[in-house]
Amino acid sequence: MEELFGRHVQKQLSKASPTPLYHQLYTVLKTMVIDGTLELGARMPTEEQLAELFAVSRITAKRAMDELANENLVQRRRGKGTHVIYRYSPKPVYAPLTGMLQEIESMARNSSAEILDYGMRVPPQSVRNELELADGQTALHLLRVRVRDNLKFGYYTSWTAGVEMPTNPATFENTPRLAYFRANGLEVTHVTQTLSAIAADAAVARALEVTEGSPLLSLTRRSFKTENGVERLMDFLQVLYNPEHFQYSMDLTLT
Numbered sequence: 413m414e415e416l417f418g419r420h421v422q423k424q425l426s427k428a429s430p431t432p433l434y435h436q437l438y439t440v441l442k443t444m445v446i447d448g449t450l451e452l453g454a455r456m457p458t459e460e461q462l463a464e465l466f467a468v469s470r471i472t473a474k475r476a477m478d479e480l481a482n483e484n485l486v487q488r489r490r491g492k493g494t495h496v497i498y499r500y501s502p503k504p505v506y507a508p509l510t511g512m513l514q515e516i517e518s519m520a521r522n523s524s525a526e527i528l529d530y531g532m533r534v535p536p537q538s539v540r541n542e543l544e545l546a547d548g549q550t551a552l553h554l555l556r557v558r559v560r561d562n563l564k565f566g567y568y569t570s571w572t573a574g575v576e577m578p579t580n581p582a583t584f585e586n587t588p589r590l591a592y593f594r595a596n597g598l599e600v601t602h603v604t605q606t607l608s609a610i611a612a613d614a615a616v617a618r619a620l621e622v623t624e625g626s627p628l629l630s631l632t633r634r635s636f637k638t639e640n641g642v643e644r645l646m647d648f649l650q651v652l653y654n655p656e657h658f659q660y661s662m663d664l665t666l667t
Contacts, residue, residue, distance in 0.1 A: 416449065417457070417465050420529040420555060424615040425466050429624060433468050436614055437476040445485045448500035448537020456486055456494040500537050525568070528619065529555035530581045535571045539648050542634070543573045552577055554584060557619050564620050565657035567628075570649040574598050574637075589647075590635075598646055602636040610652060620654050629653040 421444075425436045444450045457465065462473035477494060480486045485498045532550040535543065543551060551571045558566040570589065575596050578584075583592060590600060610630040617624040635647035 416444070416534075418533075422466055424613070425468070426614050426618060429614045429617075431614060431624065434472045434475040434479070437462065437466055437468060437472060438479040439613065441476060441480055442483070442485060444536070445480070445496055445498050446500070448540075450496050451537055452496055452499045454496045456480075456496065458493065523558045523560040523565075525556040525558050525585050526564075527554065527556050527581060527584060529553070530577070530584075532577055535648075539571045542645050542648055543571065544644065545573060554589070556584065560657075563657045565654050567616050567619050567652040568649065569651075570647065572598075572647045574646050593647070598637060600635045600646070601638040602643060604634045604636075606632045608632075612652070616652055620652070622654055627655065629655050629658065 421440065424440050425433060427433065429436060441450070441456075450456065456477070459470050459473040459477060462468070462476070463470045466473070477486065477488065481488050481494075485496065486494050487497045488494045531553055533553040534540070534548060535545065535551050535553070539551075540547070540549070545551060551573045552575050554568070554570045554572075556568040556570075557564050558568060572589070572593070575593055575598055578592065593600065608630045610628050612620065612622055612624055612626045612628050614624050616622075616628070617626065620628075622628075629652070631651045631653065633647075633649040633651070634645055635649070636643045637646045638644075
């Protein structure tokens with residue numbers, strides 16, 4: 413329970429947000445079901461447990477759970493609790509873009525990072541599948557906001573297999589992750605990127621200091637390592653950029 417609903421999850425609810433608390437809680441739980449963090453058949457926390465974990469009323473917790481049940485994501489059975497009935501299935505990724513490692517590191521070196529959360533944690537099921545991790549196996553998790561010229565331009569969520577947490581996590585405030593990985597034996601040989609758009613939820617809006625629901629540029633980056641001719645995903649990164657402070661440009665040449 414603590415691993416799934418730690419402080420990094422609990423902090424996603426904000427009483428200052430105009431969005432009702434029940435809907436904030438429903439959104440957090442729905443995301444965990446949809447992305448496979450809460451797997452098919454998993455028993456959901458009770459209303460009392462949710463109320464205590466997220467510091468909300470039991471009525472708020474009940475309404476959030478009712479919304480999940482109405483969407484056929486969970487099933488509530490008297491005397492047996494509430495269980496997940498949604499089956500996660502990975503979605504295909506379209507139109508990947510090959511990135512330049514030098515460009516990635518240059519961006520990191522020309523900005524600083526505020527670390528919001530870190531630790532060796534169990535990733536959501538979708539990420540576990542991509543990293544080929546066994547159930548319960550952990551990866552290095554980092555949650556950061558990148559800042560340049562006092563402007564918060566990017567919200568970074570990453571999961572990395574095959575590396576350990578550094579003795580001093582502040583290393584990632586100014587050192588590019590790729591440089592740290594390389595120094596610790598993880599040499600990236602291939603990068604793909606996917607671009608899309610997304611609206612800022614309450615937690616991201618607070619971190620980037622934008623209005624909840626603001627449009628953001630979403631970039632998903634997958635970094636691979638090749639060993640003995642076999643390619644394996646080692647790092648999964650999602651970045652949400654504030655388009656007012658960040659532009660993503662590509663210069664393509666036909667050869």
